[in-house]
Each structure stands twice: as structure tokens, then as C-alpha cells.
Amino acid sequence: MTRRRAVAALGLALTVTVSGCSAMGGGSDGTVRLQMVESLTNPTRTALLKDLLADFEKQNPKITVNLVSPPTAQADQKLQQMLPSGSGVDVLEVRDQTVGPWSNNGWLHDMGKDLKSWPGWNDLTDKARKASTQNDGKTYFVPYGFYGASLFYRKDLVAGAGFQAPPASWDDLLKQSSAIQDKSKRRYGYAFRGGQGGFNNVTMLIGAYVADRIDTSNAYKLKDGSSIFSAPEASDALDTYLKIFKQGAPPSSVAWSYPEMVEGFSNGSTAFLLQDPEVIATLKESKALGADQWTTAPLLKGPGGKAVQPLGTAGWGIAQGSKHKAEAVKLIEFLSQGAASTTFAQKNSLVPILKKAAEDPFYRTGAWASYVTMANSPDTYVDVTQPRDAPWFTEWSQKADADVQKLLLGKVTAKALLADWDAYWTAKWQSEKG
Template identity: 40%
Template structure:
């Protein structure tokens, strides 16, 4: 999912969004109530008239949208003067739909902003800074620091995350046991296991590959981990010497491994798979391993015998360590909304500890409030690898993805198209890395020229 840097990488005992670290250590008034919308400093006239808010989500799925509508109905029952129209485009089209609406200044008050899109939205003046609004919201004090950081750019808060994302490995424990394999601890072992578990004659493959929308997540992670000792923690697509991470011999080794994973351990049609397809392949018994965020957990519990599923920490690189990322999406206000007070009142409701924790449970996210760490729900075995990574910050080193570059939102499309060409053999690994290197070098050049 994880965006381009607005605050410094989290260090010390804070190890990303894993439950152990994200939900611990931030004090505050967890039982306090949100202030009324007029307390934000605006006129408060909206509370005296009927207001219709238009809201759009980005990370859509049928179950998520159903639950969100239930939350909105509850909000409307508590605020009879405010009605909310929810727009829920298909996941693969949602971000483009949002960008089109924003560019045309179509009626829109509340929108789902992603760590991948915040820089572009801010750069174009589409979204409102929320600092004035949260200043008088008591529950903001119990939101974790990492959640606040993900919602910020250049030290200004632009969205309240609705949950946090952190990848881990899900694997078919029964397949591994039958094959006499143990869960992989690094990327080489992951590829080896994927190949050993692949049997096309049985329609079984080792890895749920994602070559469509969002395809850049795995190659980016492997390349970063193969360059582990030289990554600039303040700008993690770059090295300490200023070059991009795609410019090194280690990047080529990493991408060779990635191509091998596709060709020898993954279904051939997975070159076009997005999130839904890769999860469906895992839950339907086609694939043995899946690298995904905790929002996958509800689908696994619903569609599989959960006793057959194991979890493991993210694979490590040759250094014996692994970078992990805190990422998220959440609710922001359009800069041109005529109903900003009412819009933020809705965000307060959705983002309060009670509603956010319930939303996190329903959608498989890590909640944003410290009080959620006490909930037995998050002691589930499906979260244990997140806890393990959080407890080993020296091995699983948190990087805050740098969201400052406007081109971050376009990178997924560029990486997908050029990556597919490479996987199909119409472009070489060297040529692909050259394109990726040039893309990010140009992004930094343009950013520094501002």
C-alpha cells in the first residue's frame, strides 16, 4: 500500500506499525469525547442548517463499504442535520476517480487520502491542513505517533488514518508440513520454497504474485533489502551517496530473484493480478504464500480453515535484517469544501477510539488509538508475527516511506507497466532498472528545484 517522507524515520523501540510498538507507549485521554464541530475555530453555522456531505473512499471492497455505510448511518442518527452520500468506486479505479473529481472541483467534502497520494494532493492544493481542527479534539491525544506521522506531510497533518498497514507473510502451514519445509526467513528461501511447492499439474503454485495494480511493493522491498546497509533512512528510494537504490549491482541481484519468483514459483496469469486476485488465489488453495497487510485477515478467516494458515515475519535480505514500513490511508477534507466543520465532525466520529477500533476489527487493520492495545482481539494468532517484528526493532528496522514526491502516486503505474514488460521478456532487467533509476532521479531533481 505504505508515500514519500514528511517526518523522520521512526527509530529506537518504535518499529513501525506492528501492534507491539504502534499501540504501546503513547499516553493520553483515551476516554474523552470529541469536541463539537464548531470548536475547530470556524463559525459553526453549519450546525444550524441541513448539510449534505459527499464522501469518497479509495480502498474499496464490498465488505468494507458495507461496514462503512453502517458507521455513516450511525453518525447520521446522532447528527440529524447532516446527511452523507458515500461514493465507492471499484478499488482499481478509485484513485483515478478521486483525482478526476478533485481536478474538476466536483462536489466533494471528505475523501480517503493515501500515503501514496497525499503529496500529489497537497502539491495541487486539493486538501485542507487539519492542524486547526485537531487542536481542540481531545481524542487526538490518544492517536499513536506513527499514525499521526503517516497522515502528515512537511510537518502538517492532512488526514487521520483509518487504520495502519504492515506486511507479513501468510503461508499454508499444511502444505509446508507435507513438503517438509519451514517458513522462509529471507527472500532466497522464499523463492526456493515457492519453486518447491509449485506443481502446475495440480494447479498449485508457491507464491501469490501481484503483477497488476500495486505490483511495485515486492520488487521495491527486495531491492531495498538487498541495499540494506546503504539506504538513506530519510529518503528510502535513495542511497546515502545520493544515487537511487535502482542503480546498484545489488538491485540487479534482487530483480533477478524477483523474475525467478514469477517464472518458476507463480501462476502465469498472476502477471495481471491485483490485491483481490492474489488473495483469492491464496484462499482458494491455488497458492502457498502471500505477502500482505493485516486487512487480509478477515478474508482468510471467512474463506479458509484458519488452522491451515501460518504467519511469519517479513523476509530478510543478505544483511540478516529487514526493512518494514508503516503505511496507511484515512480521511481528509477537500480544500474547497463549503462544509468543512461538518466534514471534520464526521472525521472525528469515524476516527474516535470506539469507532476506529471497531472499523479495524471489521477490516483487519491495526487501530490508531493506544487504547486498542488492551483489546483481546488483537492478541489473535494472525497478528503474532506483527508482534514479533515489533519486539525486534534491531532486526526489523522501520522505514518511513518518503511521501514528499508528487510522483509517488504515479510510481505504481510506471513500475507495473515496465515490470510486466520485463517479466514477459520484452525488456531486460538492466533496461528496466535504468528506467526506474531515471524516474526517481528525476523526481528528486524536480523536488529540489522547487
Template identity: 40%
Template sequence: MGTMARGRMQLLLSLLFISAIAVGCSAKDNQSARSNQAADNKPGSGVEAASGAAEDNVRLRMMESLTNPQRTGILKQLIAQFEQENPAIHVELISPPFDQADATIETMLATKQDLDVIEIREINVADYVNKHYVEPLDAYTAGWQDYATVQQIPLTVGSVNGKLYFLANGLYERQLYYRKDWFEKANISPPSTWEELYEAAVKLTDPAHNQYGFAFRGAKGSNGTFDAMIRTYNGQEINLTDGAFLTSGATIYSTQQAEEALTLYKNLYKDASPQESVYWGFEEHVKSFTSGQTAMLLQDSDVIQTLQSSMKPGTWATVPMPKGPSGKSLITVGAAGWGIPSASDHKAEAWKLIAFLSSPENNIKFGKAYGLVPIHTTAAADPFFTIGPYKTLIDMTNDPDTYLYYQTPIKYPGNNEWSKVSTALEQEMLLGKATVQQTLANWDAYWKEQQRLMQGK
């Protein structure tokens, strides 16, 4: 199926899902609280920012984006607890299929349908703000007693132009997972740099026994690796507030350091990865690690539970993201979280639900159950996150001088297409149809055009 056909099919499925949601749903309760009204609630929840009293029997419609059965079950448990503590508020959780969720949410926002709490992602928050779909949360967080322990990174990820539009429910941070038993048998230390990673991967590769050093991912999502390498090799020259560009204004793909990084990336595939991995996505490259085919895996923290359930204890461990020649590593985080649609008639009650879900107790509970890094600094004192595979993530967060956090270029119109565009060009390079230099030139041209579009030239 072609790209346009897939797009039309996705839109059709989203519209059908929206129609199904609408069937049987009653009209909004016109007596329920408006956006300038606040629910009766405990001191410190932040809804004191609004005035007035909430009406009884409010129905909140909440839609998640990163849907899967395990995660939905965790949310339902937390919502049931919220409803028990707030009997006048009923929450209807809507869980679209994952591959339709974002399109469904955007369509409902565009048509001002009945939604009160939505899951927003770092990849679409700027677009939602530009289209005036979502409400700033700053007036609510100003009176929220738990705001003081929220880390800076989730606040940065959820903000656009200095205003907070979603409160993350957890952070998707990347680290290196490695086969501890393989490394010990080969008497190799776990790598701390990209060059060391390549050298270790080559040493651990034995094609005759279907054993390879690296769980390569050449298909969808591959830019998570080659972009990380290119940024890290550019080091402190990166514009940390605009991650596709250097402080000079040039793109990150225009430098000699970018050529060194992409050459190493190509060699990592050629010398230490299964040849078919040029076509691997998320599931394939994770499975190659859990099945014992590959020795190293770069992934977010949500794979930890998969590894724990499918691998023997003591056979694997984690280390921080590799550093580049400058001794720095450029890192970012993925995040999704809760926001309030501008068209909601129940903003105060919606915030009350968000504050409940985002409390240190419930946010940490959600993180433990689903394998995410919590947003509160108090998680650093919890043994669950200070011992074992999560410790590496906390260590990186606590060392901002070495692990430099950058913001992804979400404000550019072509950012959402970057993964698809860059992967197609990357695969051509890996298959010998383009050189490293030609690939970088194409990527450089892409982002120069994005820059031109933003500047209106």
C-alpha cells in the same frame, strides 16, 4: 483500449458521476457553520480550536475512495450512530465506483464543489496539499483527547511537510501468509529471510500436480514485491524519508544489492511460480493461495477475512515480512483516511465527524469489521489483534529496530505512474526480453529524472 483512451473514459465517467451527484442536491445552507465556527460537542473532541456556535441542521457531504459494498455498509452503520448522537448534523455519504473514486474526488475538489469530508490516500495526499485542496488538521488534533493514543506511523503517513492532512481509518500492512499444513508435511520451517523464502518455495513446487511455492504477482501492483526486496537488500543505506533513494543520494536501483534482490525475484518466478503468474494481479494471486495452488502469499491485512472464509482453520498462518542480508526488513504501510477540503463551509462539524470515526472504539470496530490494523496503540491490548493472523503485524510495528519503516516517494511527479512503468519493464525482464541489469538501469534512470525535476535542474 489504449492508455490515453482509458484515461479519457475514466475522466468522462467521473464527470458523469459528478453530474449525477449534483442532480437534486440543494444549495449549501448559508446559515450553517463556517470554517471558523465550532459545533456544540463533547469536551475533548478538538473542535474547541474554532470559535462560535454551530448552526442547526448542518448537512455534511462525505465521499469515500476505497469503495466496496462491505466497507460502505460498515461506514453507514457508524454514520447512523453519529447522527443519532448529533441530531443537528446529517451526513450524506457518497460512494463512487472504486475505479472512478479518486478521479471524481479530485475533479470535485478542483472545481470547489460541495464536499466536507473526503477520503485521502497516501498516494495522493502530497498532490492535494500542493494544489491547496485540503485543510491541515493540526489545530483540531491539538484539542482532541484521543490523539495521545494514535501511533506515529499513521501520523507520518497522513502528513506532508510536518502538517497532518488526513487521519487514517486503518493501515494496510503487508505480511507473509503461508500454508502451514504444507510446511509441516515437508518438515520446513516458515521463512524469516528472502533467501529462505526462495528455498522453501522451490522445495514446495511440484508442477506435475499444479503445486507451486509462491503466489507470484507479475501484473498491476507487482512493484510491491520487487521494490520491497530491493529496499530490504539495500538495508540501512535506504533514506527512510525518501524511499526511492539511498542516504548517499543515489537511487535504490543503482547498487549491487539491488541486482542481487532482482535476480532472486526473477528466480522466484522462474523456479517456484506458475508461468502464467507473470500476468496475475491481486485477485489471481490471492485465489491461487486460497484454492491450494500456491504455498506462500505476500499481501496486506485486508485479505485475512477472505482467507478465513475460504480456507480451513489451521491450514495457514502468518509470519513477518522477510529480512535481507543485513538482518533488517524495510516496510511501509498503505493508508487511507479522512480529511477536510479547504473549500468546506462546515469544517468544525466535519472534524466532529472525523473525531467520532477515529475514536479508539470506532476505529478498532472498523478495523475488526474490515480487516485493517487500527491506528491506536490501545489495539495492542485487544485479543483480536494479539492472537492469530493480526499478531504478526503488531509484532512488526513493535520492533522498529528490525522492521524499518520508510516513506514512499509520493512527493515526486512521476510517483503515481511508477507502478505502471515499472511493471511493464518487469514483465519484459521476466519474459526474457531484458536482463536484470538493463531493467535496473531503466528504473535508475527513471528516478534520477524524478530527482532532477524536483530539484529544478
């Protein structure tokens, strides 16, 4: 659920050209110049990064860092143009959905040996250490935080519709969204995601319906090795999903992606939003919603009383073509420990990577409380790993989004979609076996 998002959430884009590539290298005074490229850009985040980089430069006077901040929509494409050349980038933002194809192409440096002597490694949570180690045992990036979804909801609209509590299940969401929806008043239930990234909500929903049998190491598989899309419950899940769209969501949401769905909630027109914690910071700046009108609830459960939590992540990696890997490692270590890491996580509303940071009251009150609830009930809110490091995941995401659009528009049946998705993943897994 996609960082991949922040600039769109704010409706802003920071346009920065990559003409600074020539700045990478070394100076005549022995200073090393690193070029760092972020991809989930927004002005506030970029300003924060620059402050942290200034602190790093004070501690390391022989290293300067030039931060390049392309607009989010073009950032991955820009990096894919830069990385094959072997120049122009030292440190870069790597996400769970880009690490697979980029490492497969040989564009990322394995930091495993570099980090062996780093004391900060032991300060990371088990989840952070696990996320930094790919299936091939190599470390292509160190996470800066996690994106775990929760249900944002309007307390006033839920109570006004006669409900005593927010939705706890997908069926509850259907009931409450339908009850709250009133098109004549331009009041809608669920901020539906039918556009880019919409497939993620579909796979999360199906996962909740098969939670008892899901393979937690590959959330697209059942424990017997078959795909979740082949399960009978998957059809029931899509039936619920279509009803939510038709009975409790704005008609225009057939094309909504991240920015539109967040805006639909923050401007007060929808009652529910399933999103990552970064939205907490966005909503605090909303002019339409008061702090007492909204909060979050744990993830929605399936018929078996369980939900799945596919944690997304991103972090900092090093380009294989960098000529200054030692200095790049030093920068990543700085950003991944102590005050720098905690500050970045809190100000970007991320689940932290440091053990001590999770004990901070910041994460135990208000809208963050639902995350504590889920963390304390791992048997009910099951952490799963999606196969985002698969080399074909970008191909899959584009295909799946197009398929979801066809489903919502009535151009394909749920049965046909599930059969196609099952065939797609089964063939991919078989090809891996050789």
C-alpha cells in the same frame, strides 16, 4: 501494497453513481448535509461505514452524511473529476499515494489548526501522528489505520514439503516455493504479483537487500543519497525475483494484481502470499481453506538478515472546496477516536491508530501474531517510508508496473531496468532542488 484492493479481493463492485452531489448543502431546518466519498470500496466495508455514520448522526442531529461509494477501480478518477470543481464532496478518502498530487493541486484542506484543540490527537500512536503530517508540515488527512505486509503461508504444504518452518528470507521463499510447486497437480508456490502494483514487491525486495544502508525516511534512497536502484545488491535482488517467478509461481501470475494473487492463495492453489493484514478477514471467509491450514509469518529478510516494512496508510480528509469544513472536521474526529476507530480497524484488519487499541488481544493472537513479532524487533524489521507523497508517484507507479512486466516477459534486462529507475529518481530529486 495498495486498499486500493478490498473490492477486488472479494470480486465484487458496488456501483454507486455520483448523482447524490446535489444532496450536499444545508436544509431549511438548519441541517447540514455532508457528502463523503470513499475510494477503497467493498460492500461489507461500506455497510460498516454506514453504521458508524448513523451513530455519528445520532450524536449530531443537525448533521447528515451522504456516503458515495464508487467502485474502487474508478474511485480515484471520479474524485479527480469532482475535486477541481470545488463542489460535490466534503469528506473524502485520502491515501498515501494520492495525498501528494491532490494537495499539490490545492484540492485538500489543511486540518492542522482545526485539530489543535482535539483531545483525541494525544490518543493516536506516534506512527499515526507522523503519518498525518506531510513534509510541508500540513495535515491533509487523519489515518484510519495502516497496511503492513506479512507472509501468509500454508502450514500443511510447508510441512508436507519437509520444511520445519515457513520462509524467513527471500532465498528461503525461493527454495520452498520451488519445492512445493507441482504444475501437474496445479499446485504452485508463491502467489506472484506481476500485474498492477507489482513494482511494490520489487522495491520491497530491493529494500531488504540494502536494509543496512537504506534511508528510512525515503525508502528509495540509500543513506549516501543515491537511489537503492544503483546499489549492486539490487541486481542480486532482481535475480532472486526472476527465479521465484520462473521456478515457484503460476505462469499466469505474470499478470496477477491484488485480486488474482489473493484468490490464488484463498482458493488453495498457492502456498505463499505477501500481503497486507486486510487479507486476514478475506481468508476467514474462504471455502477452500480451513482455519488450521494457514497463518502468517514476519516479512522476508534479505542476505543481511533484515527486512524493510513500508507501511501503507489511508485516512479521511476534507476537500478544499467544502462549504462545511467545521462539520467535516467533527466527522473525522468522530471516526478517528474511541469505538468508531477501533471497530473500523478491527473489521478491516488494519494496524490500529489508537495506542489502547494495539493492546487488545485481537492483535496478539493467530494471524496477527507476526505483526507483534515485527513490532518487537524494529532493528530486524525496519519501518521505512516510501516517497508516496511525491507529486509524480502516480506517474511512477504506472511506469514501474509496465517496466516490471517487460522484465518478466524478457523484453528488458534487469541491468537496464535498474539503470532506468536510478536515472528516473535521481532526475526527480534533482528537479526538487531547483
